[in-house]
Amino acid sequence: MKNGHTRSFETCPPPEKAGFDYILSKILYFFDKRCYAGDAMHHYIKDRLFRFRLAELFSSHPSSKCSSAFTLAEVLITLGIIGVVAALTMPSLIADHREKETVAKLKKVYSTLDNAYMLARNEHGETADWFTGTNVKENSEIFFNKLKPYLNIAKDCGFQGGCLTEGYVKTLDGRTYTANYNLSTQEYRFVLADGTQAMIYLSNPTCNTANCGNGNIKVDIDGYKGRYTIGKDFFILRIEPQRIFPIGIKGDTSRTFETYCNKSGSSEANGIGCSAWVIFNENMDYLHCNDLNWDTKTKCK
Numbered sequence: 387m388k389n390g391h392t393r394s395f396e397t398c399p400p401p402e403k404a405g406f407d408y409i410l411s412k413i414l415y416f417f418d419k420r421c422y423a424g425d426a427m428h429h430y431i432k433d434r435l436f437r438f439r440l441a442e443l444f445s446s447h448p449s450s451k452c453s454s455a456f457t458l459a460e461v462l463i464t465l466g467i468i469g470v471v472a473a474l475t476m477p478s479l480i481a482d483h484r485e486k487e488t489v490a491k492l493k494k495v496y497s498t499l500d501n502a503y504m505l506a507r508n509e510h511g512e513t514a515d516w517f518t519g520t521n522v523k524e525n526s527e528i529f530f531n532k533l534k535p536y537l538n539i540a541k542d543c544g545f546q547g548g549c550l551t552e553g554y555v556k557t558l559d560g561r562t563y564t565a566n567y568n569l570s571t572q573e574y575r576f577v578l579a580d581g582t583q584a585m586i587y588l589s590n591p592t593c594n595t596a597n598c599g600n601g602n603i604k605v606d607i608d609g610y611k612g613r614y615t616i617g618k619d620f621f622i623l624r625i626e627p628q629r630i631f632p633i634g635i636k637g638d639t640s641r642t643f644e645t646y647c648n649k650s651g652s653s654e655a656n657g658i659g660c661s662a663w664v665i666f667n668e669n670m671d672y673l674h675c676n677d678l679n680w681d682t683k684t685k686c687k
Contacts, residue, residue: 558657617657
């Protein structure tokens with residue numbers, strides 16, 4: 387046999403690929419229990435399976451001289467390798483799946499609310515005409531009632547508890563935000579059929595020009611089971627006269643993406659500027675790098 391020397395079957399992998407010599411060596415490897423030095427364990431495992439299949443094809447009574455079974459040591463080593471690989475790769479796979487799920491959920495919620503707003507405006511006219519005064523609590527409820535027929539509501543809590551995650555929401559960089567929305571007396575709370583928790587805050591009913599905000603809708607897309615963190619599962623959408631729009635869009639000077647969606651940032655409401663990025667760029671790469679921007683880099687890689 388070319389370029390090789392005899393070693394025990396258990397201590398060495400099969401020969402390197404070398405055309406016809408490789409095929410011949412494979413046959414000799416099977417019948418004579420001889421192999422060549424190498425360092426690729428996966429080739430060794432594949433050849434053990436090769437031996438097993440070849441034994442099945444040529445003999446209905448495999449001899450003990452050419453056993454096709456894995457030894458206990460081989461099984462344990464293989465399982466150990468699989469375990470190490472899984473431990474290294476599973477966290478990133480889970481995180482990637484969670485981010486994709488978040489993107490899909492937020493896009494759906496945004497589309498649902500924006501569509502309901504459009505239908506309500508078609509029926510009731512311009513938003514500024516919906517309100518009779520400037521009372522935030524009263525106007526938040528009016529806005530909800532206009533949208534309600536076009537939403538699939540699972541629970542309507544009004545200004546009472548029971549529709550929101552308890553406690554203080556966290557910022558993107560992990561700090562406790564100053565707002566405990568469960569204690570707010572002016573935000574109208576409800577839960578959509580898909581489990582999304584939402585609250586409406588209508589603070590500027592007279593706004594009737596483009597880029598003028600009437601208020602906002604805050605959404606927690608995974609409800610009680612989530613992390614309750616701005617920019618991860620908690621997002622804010624701005625109510626404008628003609629549309630509902632995610633905060634942090636390119637050109638938004640009040641809550642810029644670069645300042646308000648930075649995992650190493652320190653702005654008071656860090657994470658509030660992530661909503662538009664998730665919806666329009668369809669990723670959450672801002673969790674992994676800090677040099678993203680709307681013009682030249684919308685992904686870490």
